Amino acid sequence: MMQHVILSGCSGGGKSTLLNELACRGFETVPEPGRRIIALEREGDGSALPWVNMEAFARRALEMAARDKLQxxxxxxxxxxxxxxxxxxxxxxxxxxxxxxxxxxAFPRYYEKVFMTPPWFEIYSMDMDRVHGFEEAVGEFDRLVVAYNRLGYEVIHLPKIYVQSRADFVLRLLR
Incomplete structure (x- = not known):
């Protein structure tokens, strides 16, 4: 049975770190479309970078996420x-x-439980691919929580704990 589980939430909240921990434990993982799009855009003309054209970036992310789900x-x-x-x-x-x-x-749903990384100022950092500030990340988080609830998903806020304990928490709730 296919069980596509989403790790979503605040930028810089530890999603990718948690994904890496789950991969180390033998689970199949799919990296964030946004970072992959930014890398491709940096090699190209940059017209779909999120800080250049958010709509073009979002459309590319939608296409990539759809391919990821199928593959x-x-x-x-x-x-x-x-x-x-x-x-x-x-x-x-x-x-x-x-x-x-x-x-x-037109897209099939994911697993009913969605794990959200909350805003976590102490670990948030900007880099060359994450150029928005913490306040913008919190706004994004708020929009995501509202949308997932609106779509009928069970939103589970991850505790602010070490990554190994976060992975244990996720897996315990999936059993």
Whole structure:
């Protein structure tokens, strides 16, 4: 049975670190589309960088997340996604006004429980790919929580604990 589990939430909240921990434990994982798009855009003309054209970036993220969902090999009981189609649809709605439910109508749902990394100022950091500040990250988090609830997912806020304990927490709730 396919169990696509989403790790979503605040930028810089530890999603990728948690994804890496789950991969080390043998689970199938899918990295965040946003970071991959930024890397591709830096090699190209940069027209779909989020700070250049958020709508173009969100559309690319939607396409990549859709491909990711179809291409997962299902070699483990759970497959973990760093962000999702829903995150891309939230970004697209914010940038263009396109309604999330319309954007997602053709796509199958993910597992019912979504794990959200909360805003965590102490670990938040900007880098060359994350150029927005903490306040913008919190705004993004708030939009995501509202959207996931609106779509009927069970939103579980991850505790601010060490990554190994976070992974244990996630796996305990999936059993």
């Amino acid at each position: 997962v090999k299902h070699e483990s009981e759970w497959q973990f996604f760093d962000r999702s189609l829903i995150d891309a649809a939230v970004a697209l709605e914010s940038a263009s006004g396109e309604v999330i439910e319309n954007t997602l109508a």
